[in-house]
Amino acid sequence: MNGTDYISIGIVDNDPLVAHALETMFGDRPTPLRVLWTVVSAREALSLCDTADMRPRVVMTDLQMPDMDGRDLAEKLHSAHPEIGILGMTAFQLMHSSDELSAAGMDAVIRKEAAVQEYVQMIGRITGNEHAATWQERSLAFQRMMLTDTEIAVLREYLKGRTTAATASLMHMSVGTVKTHMNNAYRKMGVHSRAEAIRICVREHLL
Template sequence: MNGTGRNADKDYAVIGIVDNDPLVSKALESMFTDRPTPLRVLWNVRSGEEALRLCADAAMRPDLVLTDLRMPGMDGKELTERLLAEHPGLAVLGMSAFQLGYTAEELRTAGMGAVIRKEAGTQEYVQLIGGLLDRPKLLEWREHTLAFERMMLTDTEINVLREYLKGRTTAATARVMHMSEGTVKTHMNNAYRKMNVHSRAEAIRICVREHLL
């Protein structure tokens, strides 16, 4: 295990991603960074050689390397062996979208902490990484999807958002809803907090994209 002792109380983990498919690697990074998660992506590279080069620099060495198992040239198992030979405290999590080319015992012997399906959800990634790093706060992390946040909005907050989506100003929304501008702002600030945004533009963009209203 990595991350014990002084790192066990950390509420985040720094990771590096290795996948030769740029579309997959970008999708993975977006999954961890587009919405708030406790995973910070330090780098995202296309080959094991690039990962080795970066990890040679202590400042660029993450807590955990998330690597594809099937890659041309150096595959995930070989990368794991070479990383741990040079950096014994590093954790490695393998990813696969296909049937494994190695047995579970072969991957454990190489030093790989676990293997996850590429299509796994964000929460599964975070909690598995938390287990490998022995960080309880990551193990306890739960994904609050936008659908979940939508259920948390009150009827009044939803109605205020709906008026903003119509293009109304705060003053116009207050008149339509028969409340003060201050009350409208309070409802909007509560909605922003629940949606984890900081402006009307962000809230509208998310509502349109996710069909929240």
């Protein structure tokens, strides 16, 4: 997928910690989803969706919220913006039947504790995006095995704080060759910068 193919999502959960955890879950992995915004109330979500630039392809909403719950939000969103997909999230027993939620405009419901792969595939089915609907999460350990010995060696030098030029000199390569190895490693790891790559390598003990 290129940058224009990502599915934009908005997250609504009245618990800020849960909302942040959900945003982080997608942000820390190379998924085909991009979080456009995260809010803690249904009214905030409605307000953002009224602005074209802030209107996501899918809104993920907690079902049990004070003031306006997920079913009511789905009903209002579906009425104002029927093109937006709506995914309900719950950690408890449903207070509304599946038929009631569907009638309100909700496309599907998922358990909050579901794995990121389940979220991505569900959103793929909601939007008719085949890539997302069949997306498989590859563990960082699997990605680590895909890195070549040279890519790992270059990453280790970057981890030591060496510049690209210093790494190239040390490894008897041109700067362009080092950059090629790094770009290949970034692609495999699903990152876009040296800082991101180093952060993942330290966190996951990849090197």
